[in-house]
Amino acid sequence: MPVETPANGGYMTAAYIVAAVIYVTYALRLWLRSRRVAGD
Amino acid sequence: MMPSFASARATVRRGRVITLLALAGLAAVYVLALDYTPVELHQGLAQKIFYLHVPAAWTALLIFSLMGVVSIVYLWLHDERLDLFAEASAEVGLVFSAVMLTTGPIWAKPIWGTWWQWDPRLTLTLFLFFLYVGYTALRASIHDPLERGRFSAVVAILGMLLVPFIHLSVYLFRTLHPKPVVLKPSAPSLPPEMLRTLLIAFVVCLLLYLGLVMMRYGTGVAERLREAGGEAGEVADAG
Numbered sequence: 001m002p003v004e005t006p007a008n009g010g011y012m013t014a015a016y017i018v019a020a021v022i023y024v025t026y027a028l029r030l031w032l033r034s035r036r037v038a039g040d
Numbered sequence: 041m042m043p044s045f046a047s048a049r050a051t052v053r054r055g056r057v058i059t060l061l062a063l064a065g066l067a068a069v070y071v072l073a074l075d076y077t078p079v080e081l082h083q084g085l086a087q088k089i090f091y092l093h094v095p096a097a098w099t100a101l102l103i104f105s106l107m108g109v110v111s112i113v114y115l116w117l118h119d120e121r122l123d124l125f126a127e128a129s130a131e132v133g134l135v136f137s138a139v140m141l142t143t144g145p146i147w148a149k150p151i152w153g154t155w156w157q158w159d160p161r162l163t164l165t166l167f168l169f170f171l172y173v174g175y176t177a178l179r180a181s182i183h184d185p186l187e188r189g190r191f192s193a194v195v196a197i198l199g200m201l202l203v204p205f206i207h208l209s210v211y212l213f214r215t216l217h218p219k220p221v222v223l224k225p226s227a228p229s230l231p232p233e234m235l236r237t238l239l240i241a242f243v244v245c246l247l248l249y250l251g252l253v254m255m256r257y258g259t260g261v262a263e264r265l266r267e268a269g270g271e272a273g274e275v276a277d278a279g
Contacts, residue, residue, distance in 0.1 A: 005081055038262040
């Protein structure tokens with residue numbers, strides 16, 4: 001009997017968005033902090 | 041010996057460039073994962089979370105191991121730069137852990153039917169995350185730099201001891217978590233497209249770590265120099 005691939009693309013999209021938000025938010029926060037502290 | 045304000049600034053600038061490159065690399069990993077890798081027959085598209093979750097987990101565990109080694113050397117040499125490097129690494133390590141601990145449950149829900157299981161691998165990983173939250177809180181609560189460096193180095197070394205248990209937990213205990221497909225005694229058991237994408241994603245995570253840790257380290261040095269009134273001296277030197 002052929003195996004049916006589950007339709008769960010929504011979870012993948014959610015994970016990709018969550019990871020991007022975490023990385024970009026931290027990078028941005030650090031960028032602003034470094035500007036405040038180290039100048040530039 | 042502390043670096044100068046100018047060199048801290050240069051480190052921050054280099055860190056920014058590397059971070060931008062790494063974020064562009066991350067976008068490329070997304071494209072590779074979505075377009076280049078095949079869809080796994082039994083897990084469907086949710087399997088592609090693997091290309092985010094596994095490299096973030098490897099990077100977090102690598103960072104916490106590195107922090108442990110650096111902390112041992114710090115206790116030996118008492119070089120303030122090592123303490124600042126460990127501090128920067130802890131914060132960046134928490135970011136990678138956060139990605140690992142959020143993407144894991146998002147994968148688990150469609151595959152296991154539950155967001156979370158109190159199984160040894162997951163529980164130990166959560167403990168490690170809390171340990172480094174504690175490490176950061178400890179640093180924030182001690183004002184004397186020498187005492188702060190010494191106490192937090194001990195915590196980082198104890199945290200490092202958890203890392204091998206986390207890796208081996210899938211062999212030592214009965215666990216739902218999949219066994220390693222790359223970091224195992226035999227050859228990796230992945231199709232080449234999946235393996236290539238996974239390794240590229242890991243390199244991108246390492247690059248992101250490097251960029252972020254340089255920004256955080258340079259900022260930490262600048263903050264420390266400002267606290268000590270070092271900036272005035274540096275500006276006077278530059279003038």
